Amino acid sequence: MGDVLRTTSILPGLHEAHPASDITWLVAQGAEDLVRLQPLVDRVVKVDLDSPESLASVSADLGRTKWEWIISLDEEENLCRLASTLTTERLTGAQLARRDDGSECASYTPDSAGWFDMGLTSHHGKEEADRLKRENSQSHANIFARMLGIAEGQPSLRIPGEAYQASQVWGARHGLDGSVTIIGVNTGASGRWKTKGLDEERTIELIEFLHRELEGDVKFVLLGGPAEAERNGRIMEAFTEGGGSDAIVLDAGTDNDQLTFAAFVSRCDLLITSDTLAMHMAIARSIPLVAFFAPTSAVEIDIYGLGEKVISTADDYCSYRPDADNSTITVERLGRAALRTLP
Template sequence: MRILIIKLGAFGDVLRTTCILKGLKKKYNAEILWFTKEKDSELLLNNEFIDKVITDAKKLGEYDLVVSLDDEAGKIVSKLKRKKIIGCFDSKYTADSSEWFDMGLISRFGKQKADELKKKNKRTYQQILSEMLNVEIGEYVFNLTDEEKRFGEKLDGKIVGVNTGSGGRWSMKRLNVERTVELIKKILSLDVKVVLFGGPEEKERNKKILSKVDVIDAGCDNSVREFASLINQCDVLVTSDTLAMHLGIALKKKIVAFFGPTSAAEIELYGRGKKIISKSDCYCCYKKTNGDCDKYISVDEIFNAVKELM
């Protein structure tokens, strides 16, 4: 039996979808292939449950089951030779996947109702996929090699990682510079090392933070797997709803995750973390810009959560 999983991006979404792999392998004992974008394929390296990663649609073949979780690939899916499909195809989706796609961009109810359903949802992504696929859901599957782990080992001691940015597309997910500095000062009182994380789009932002507090700079030009290796050294990771959060979950770190425009309910921390949710009336609005979600996220709540997890 051959199973094809389709999840193209973004990084965090690809990573969290690995939670279905162990259950699929256990249920079907099948060959599992994964179709994704080239840049996202790094996250699927060294994965014992994936037999092959495909990044070129021309190399797709014939499958017994297609698990299609990305509406962006709908047209590709509709042309595939397959015996069964679960998920989306050509702007539509199967009945058994409706709980998930009813809340998305291709919802049969339209965007307004989809957004309402998203805000009302109380189930994790894992719970929804478990029912959709009728499989047991496990942890994320992400493995660093010994050599990759050594990259991060330059960080030692008791470490709290701080990743309060959110790249360029989702400015409303982040905690602003002033409130990040306030948070770091509080964390430093716990007699720990604080490591500041960020990506290429956060260089200038992080420079401002580094000019105001004495913390370790993880740099903003790490590869995805180098970034993961550095996160792997953290005792606690404070993070927005970004790739850093998903890597922390995958690496079984203690997490303090804060949420403004996106759903906290969807995220499974596997009993190793705490969620801090914006008190704003527009929480879970899924707006990427032009908002003030971070004003309604309590720095004290984040700090107290860090203290509890240390």
């Protein structure tokens, strides 16, 4: 999901370079809300990647158009096949290729090597791809702008009125009236890289640290998705009556739809976040943030002057190992960065 949102950085540059063009964006089912309100996107097409019927339907739909330019950014073989079978004057990015034995494999066009050389389909093998990723000094937005020959842009996200309203009603119920600082805490990490996130103990200590430093003039909003439900529940126990703390921590829930979740993020004066969708939402909404990185690349993320990055100093930083050491992401480092970033 985060990849979809951060890729919206290419839209202003594409529009500037090709002002008369219509842009159709193909997204996996479940990510359409992240682009459907984009004013520079003329049509959003969603596909269920697990459904052959959906893939066939989308292929037939898109196959009725002769495209001027297909920008193919997903390395999944079925999407590479789709990009390769459509009629287009120009293809940039992931495509299907044939090995010497005649079998098919995911590949990419030469003009997109700056990005895909660091990926799973790298022509140079995994070891070289990992080395290039570790040594990379360019952000995702910069790499894509150079790859496409356009001006570099910033991601953006539109939020509809009903999502704003839901967050406003929730905020009013919990006294978020602008009289105190609101800090969002999104320190979980589901999926492939568990050590993208901060453990529960450090999350609790971080909230306590900021509560003390700000002399109680702050409310915290605990954020997360369905995978963080039990984790966030345990964190909340430390801040309920009898939990031993007088910090005010509000649970925003873990079952919000994407745009309501983005509206919660947008209510924050500061977001402290792991390298997850919430981080990309804060960047796209220009919300001050502190983001921390251990297994994944901090360089790849441009936060556009909105805050600070706290980066692991362990030897396996940016190794993309699921168990990468994040012990140097300390409460002190995160807390001091947050205090410096607060408006």
